[in-house]
Amino acid sequence: MGVTCVCQVPVAEGKSVQQTVDMLHKKLEQLGAVKQGSFCVDCETYHATGNSSSQPSKLLYVMHNSETPLSCLALFEGGPCLIADANFDVLMVKLKSHFQNAKGHKVESRGSRYRYCDFLIKVGTVTMSSSARGISVEVEYCPCVVPGDCWNLMKEFMQSFLGPSVPELPSVFAAKPEGLFAPADCVDTMTQYLELFNKLRKLQIPGSNVR
Amino acid sequence: MQEQQPGGKAEKMADVVNVGVNLDAFSHAISGIQALRSSVSRVFEFLKDGMKNRETLEGREKQFISEFQENLQAVNRDLNELERLSGLVGRPSESHPLHNSGLLSLDPVQDKTPLYSQLLQAYKWSNKLQYHASLASSLLNQQSLKRSANQMGASAKRRPKVQPSTLVLPPQYVDDVISRIGRLFPDMTIELFRPNGTSAVLLVTLGKVLKAIVVMRSLFIDRTIVRGFNENVYNEDGKLDIWTKSQYQVFQKVTDHATTALLHYQLPQMPDVVVRSFMTWLRSYIKLFQSSCQRCGRFLQDGLPPTWRDFRTLEAFHDTCRM
Numbered sequence: 183m184g185v186t187c188v189c190q191v192p193v194a195e196g197k198s199v200q201q202t203v204d205m206l207h208k209k210l211e212q213l214g215a216v217k218q219g220s221f222c223v224d225c226e227t228y229h230a231t232g233n234s235s236s237q238p239s240k241l242l243y244v245m246h247n248s249e250t251p252l253s254c255l256a257l258f259e260g261g262p263c264l265i266a267d268a269n270f271d272v273l274m275v276k277l278k279s280h281f282q283n284a285k286g287h288k289v290e291s292r293g294s295r296y297r298y299c300d301f302l303i304k305v306g307t308v309t310m311s312s313s314a315r316g317i318s319v320e321v322e323y324c325p326c327v328v329p330g331d332c333w334n335l336m337k338e339f340m341q342s343f344l345g346p347s348v349p350e351l352p353s354v355f356a357a358k359p360e361g362l363f364a365p366a367d368c369v370d371t372m373t374q375y376l377e378l379f380n381k382l383r384k385l386q387i388p389g390s391n392v393r
Numbered sequence: 394m395q396e397q398q399p400g401g402k403a404e405k406m407a408d409v410v411n412v413g414v415n416l417d418a419f420s421h422a423i424s425g426i427q428a429l430r431s432s433v434s435r436v437f438e439f440l441k442d443g444m445k446n447r448e449t450l451e452g453r454e455k456q457f458i459s460e461f462q463e464n465l466q467a468v469n470r471d472l473n474e475l476e477r478l479s480g481l482v483g484r485p486s487e488s489h490p491l492h493n494s495g496l497l498s499l500d501p502v503q504d505k506t507p508l509y510s511q512l513l514q515a516y517k518w519s520n521k522l523q524y525h526a527s528l529a530s531s532l533l534n535q536q537s538l539k540r541s542a543n544q545m546g547a548s549a550k551r552r553p554k555v556q557p558s559t560l561v562l563p564p565q566y567v568d569d570v571i572s573r574i575g576r577l578f579p580d581m582t583i584e585l586f587r588p589n590g591t592s593a594v595l596l597v598t599l600g601k602v603l604k605a606i607v608v609m610r611s612l613f614i615d616r617t618i619v620r621g622f623n624e625n626v627y628n629e630d631g632k633l634d635i636w637t638k639s640q641y642q643v644f645q646k647v648t649d650h651a652t653t654a655l656l657h658y659q660l661p662q663m664p665d666v667v668v669r670s671f672m673t674w675l676r677s678y679i680k681l682f683q684s685s686c687q688r689c690g691r692f693l694q695d696g697l698p699p700t701w702r703d704f705r706t707l708e709a710f711h712d713t714c715r716m
Binding site: 184214299300301324325326327328331332334335338339342 | 601602621622623641642643644680682683685691692693695696697698
C-alpha cells in the first residue's frame with residue numbers, strides 16, 4: 183500500500199534471463215534485502231464478440247495479483263476498470279458468448295519478493311506460453327501515498343541496484359501530480375504491468391515464428 | 394622458608410596475626426614488573442630508531458632483525474620471571490580480623506559455604522555501585538529534565554502552598570490554545586479528543602504524509618506517536634489507538650525524534666509557547682519524502698529518508714548524519 187513503480191530490466195549482454203535475474207537477486211541481498219516468499223502477476227486476454235464488425239473488437243484484460251489474492255481486476259486498455267471478487271473468472275466462463283478467451287495470450291510474471299526497510303521489491307520473469315520474454319521489476323515504497331513526493335527517493339533506490347537502467351516517472355503518475363495514489367485499488371500498479379506485458383508481447387512478434 | 398607460609402596457613406586458621414601474603418616475593422615481583430616495562434619500552438625505542446646504517450641493504454636488514462629478536466627474547470625472559478614470582482606471592486588471606494563478620498570465616502567447609510568470601514565481594518561491589526551512582530547522579534543533574542514548575546527538596550515545606558498553576562488549567566483554555574495553533578498552519582489539522590478524563594489527546598494530520606497522536610497533560614505534551622497517512626488510527630472500539638507502533642520503520646524513527654523534541658522544547662512557565670514550537674517543528678515533516686539530507690546530499694541512508702529535523706533551523710538530516 184504505497185507508491186509502486188513497475189519497470190522492465192533489459193537482459194544483460196551475453197547472459198540468459200535466469201542469469202540476469204540471479205544477478206539482481208544477488209545485488210539485492212548485498213544491499214541487505216530479505217527474501218519474503220514469491221509473487222505472481224498474470225493477465226488473460228478476452229476478445230469482445232457479438233459487436234458489429236465495423237467496430238474493432240475491444241480487448242478485455244483480466245489480471246490477478248498475488249498481493250491481493252482475493253480480488254481480480256478487469257480492464258480495457260485506457261478505459262474503465264473493475265475490481266471484482268476471485269469468482270469473476272468463473273463469471274467470464276459463463277459470458278463465453280460475449281467474451282472469447284484468447285488462449286495462448288496469457289502472460290504472467292513470476293518471481294521472488296524482497297523486503298528492504300520500507301521497500302518491497304519484486305523481481306519476476308515474464309513468460310508467455312512458457313517462453314521467457316523479459317524481466318519485470320516492481321518497487322513499492324510503502325509509507326508514502328503521493329507519487330510526486332517520493333519519486334526522487336525511489337529513483338535513488340532503484341539506481342542502487344538496477345544501475346543505469348532506471349526508468350522515468352511512469353505515465354500513470356504523470357496524469358495526476360497532486361493526486362492521492364489510491365493503494366486499495368492497486369489499479370495503477372496493474373495498469374503499469376499491463377503496459378509492460380503489452381510491450382513485451384509486441385516485441386516478440388517480428389522476431390519469432392513460433393506462435 | 395617463607396614459601397611455606399601459605400601451606401601452613403591451613404593449620405593455623407584461628408591465628409589472625411598470620412598474613413598469607415609473601416612480602417619478599419612481592420617486592421621481587423614489583424622489581425620484575427619494572428624490568429619487564431623497561432625491556433618493552435626498549436623494544437619500541439628500537440623500532441622507532443629504525444635500521445642503522447651499514448654498507449648493504451641486506452646487512453642493515455639482518456642487523457635490524459637480530460637486534461629485534463634479542464629485544465623480544467629479553468621481554469620473554471622478564472615475563473617468565475614475573476610469572477614465576479607471581480606464583481610465589483600467594484593470595485591475601487581471608488581470615489583477616491573484620492570484627493564480627495570475621496567469625497564467619499571460622500566455618501571449615503570453605504567449598505560448600507563460601508560465606509565470608511562472598512560477603513567481602515558483595516561489600517566491595519556495593520561500595521563501587523554507590524560510587525558510580527553518585528558520579529552518575531552528579532552528571533545527570535547538570536542536564537535538568539524536569540518539566541513541571543515544582544521545586545523539590547529545599548522548598549518541601551512550602552510546596553503545599555506553592556501550587557504549580559500551569560498544571561491545573563481549565564479545559565476550555567486548553568481547547569482555545571489548541572484551536573488557535575491549529576489555525577496558524579493551513580496544511581496541518583488538529584482534532585482534540587478527551588477519551589479519558591480531562592487530559593486532551595490530539596490527532597494531528599499533516600498533509601498527506603503522516604498522522605501524529607499527541608497525548609497531553611493539561612498543556613504539557615506527555616508523549617507522542619507518529620504513524621503513516623494510510624495507517625489505521627482507531628482501534629476496534631472506535632477509540633483512538635495510542636499505543637500501537639507504526640508498521641513502517643521511517644515512522645518509528647520519526648516517533649523517536651518527536652519524543653526527543655518534546656523533551657527538548659521546555660518552558661514550564663509558558664506551556665503554550667512550547668506547544669507552538671513543537672507544532673512548528675512537526676510541520677517541517679510535510680516534506681519528509683521530498684527532502685534530501687543537508688549533510689550528505691542523498692535521499693536514502695540505510696533505506697530511510699532524512700528523518701531528523703534540527704530543533705533550531707528545521708533542516709533535514711539523516712539520523713546518522715546529524716551534527
